Amino acid sequence: MLNQDSETQHNTHLDGSSIAAIMTVLDIVSEQLNDIARDVEISVMGVCSGFQGMSSRARTALAKAADALDTSSDDGGLPAFVHRVRMSLATMLARLESSRDFSLHLTEQIDEIDERLSLVVKLGEKMIQISSDARNATNQSMAIVKRSIGNRGDAEKMLDSFAVMAQASAQCGQAICSLVMGLRSITKDGASRARSKAEEDQKTIATSENTIRSTLDMMSTSYEKMNESLSSSAAMNRQLNLDIGQAVMSMQFQDRVNQRIEHIVSTIHELNADLRPMTLSSDPNTAQLITKLWTDRLAEKSTMSQERTGGSSAPAESSADSSIDLF
């Protein structure tokens, strides 16, 4: 072991100088063990911070999503809103349907008026016909009177006045007919307008109802999907927490490792203390030489500058420049 590279390699007993050198090397090794423990602790803290951040972000995202879908708020959230809109829609549709029914009823009444007016027209036409018949009868009567009395007399005058009355009656009938025809035209126009208004209302009701119902259905579907997504995210978050819990449990082995290192370092110090009396007769130069041999050997095995200098290689302290070399 130690003596293989030294001038005293054939000696089987360690002398004071060798022991002094071993003590120095043990000090260096224990210091390095402390550095390792610090490094491991720093890296575990970094990993723990990362998990902390992930967990916190997952929790925040979940809370925000839950907040957006909150059904426990005062207004009941989206489902209650959709329900309110459905209720308002039902009320609005009922009113529109009532308005449409009123238009249809109005149309029916106008149609009935038109039917009655057509009867009035028929009566007027009959009246005109009767007046015409009366005039013809008067004319025939006048011819008979002329043939029988020859000259105009009171009877002829009377017949003339009958003829005039019949004429006036016919004119009156015609006037009534044309007035009623005018009225029928107005009522027909009104009925037609009322009918087309009712039809338009019906179409509007159907379109609006379909659009609003589709929108509400879409909103409900979206809400359900978001709810499902939220449940799935919550499940994922629970799983993430379990995974993180597992990682936290594993990371605690660092604490055990550190404690064991601490115990080893403490034992090395105690060992050094026990060895100290044996170094009283040591030659400082030989001890220095052996120490150098060991430190050189340690340096040869070292791959990191921190191992050689005994410093900590805390990741946070490493600069980007020193960790990248371009060739």
Added chain:
Amino acid sequence: MSTILVVDDSASMRQMVTFTLQSSGYETIEGGNGCEALKVSEGAKIDLVITDLNMPEMDGITLVKELRAKEAFKFTPILLLTTESQDTKKQEGKAAGATGWIVKPFNPEQLMAVVKKVLK
């Protein structure tokens, strides 16, 4: 929400314990050893203490005794969270007034179950 005092000389252990507790919504106060714990607990309203056993300056058992001597901590639950699993040490902790003993490494879920139980 309850406030929990976490005492451990290992910063990473403190971080893991506080992270676990904070994730469940608890407030935490930290101490690096028994002396620090006594200092930060002065005047603070603490509902639970979780402490390591082996620490420099003042160990966990001494901390439990010191806290139990204070009126404010007479009935406060105190859990020892340690790698130590020897029965004699456990008995020492119990005699000092500790409420429970948890051996490291702790399972976060189990730790939370114990915390909830002792905080009831």
